[in-house]
Amino acid sequence: MSERQENLFIDFKNSSKEDWVKKATSDLKGEDVFKKYNWNFDDTISLAPxxxxxxxxxxxxIDAFQNRLILKENPTAENRYWENLQKIIVDNSKAANKQALEALNNGTDGIIFDLTQGKKVSMADLLEDILIDYCSISFLLGADFKQQLSAYTDLIESKGIDHQSVSGIVILSKDCQTTDNYLEAFKATVNFPGLLSLCVTSLEETASSSIAHLLQSAVYVINTLDTAQFEIHQIISKISFSLPVTTDYFGEIAKVRALRNLFFQLSQAYQAESFNPEDLHIHCISTIWTEEKYQPHANMLKSTTASMSAILGGCNSLLVEPEDYKNSLMVRIARNVSSILKEESYLNKTVDPAAGSYYLEVLTDKLASEAWQKFQKKVKQEKEEIQ
Structure with a gap:
């Protein structure tokens, strides 16, 4: 710190934790501040004031996970980069293509095509005039995922697009998330390094349970593909996590950070030496939220704070869902949340804004410990059931 910077604080006395406790106890007329204002997070984690x-x-x-989110090949040259994704529900291929082009020309970095509606889809029409090698193309797929993935990869081949430049996430619908289907999705995309076909999701309510479930699901997938004799680095590099972010601002920051830390530990158990914490792709979703007293802009308020949590926590891609996908204004507002946080709030200027926050570091550590215990318990129960 320079002499000029030190002089900025010359009139401010340093205060210790003991000083704070004395002052708080005095203001509370002798009550124990830690007993009075201790509170629980995630049901079991006790936090101090x-x-x-x-x-x-x-x-x-702690130091091992600080500022690990900077990308070596950053398309924006900013300190932090995350993809702003927009989901398009496909009822008609040409209409969905028009929506996608509008979104890509107005701030999104990529599209998630929802193909679970059971409609007949033409990949050529759906992706017409879209520069696949310059944006992220992801899919939410249902029972027809094999045919749809085959149609997509065939289109890439026919256009002569470099496999290395293709990026996106393949998300199987909940009823399709079986180990056999993950294996099929992996085989279909094995030659496309940036197409993450092993996307694991969780609908658990508490943060620790959600992380534990995600890790358990990842283990299922890894073991299944390992049995099929793929290299562990191939498998690990294809895994991504998709998780919703709620209104719990600090809790969601800690959840994303804890998930990254724990999966890195898991990858080391599989001896994936070349895998780094920043290599994991975490996709966050600000789901629709309506609260009568905050209408008509409840979802906009929620999506802004939830998106901040996801970004500060270290997400790699972000989807903000509008209240009504058929309302163009709501879709535009949802799309712009990420852009505003990047271009006006400058959340892309710092690699890891949460690093060093005493409260967030403790919360992340406690949440990771609780989630890891739940994960180990799930694995143990599973082994006992098999035996």
């Missing part, structure tokens, strides 16, 4: 640097002394591997 005050943290300082001393609370980080017992936390392990």
């Amino acid at each position: 005050y943290y300082d640097k001393s609370d980080l002394d017992d936390l392990k591997n």
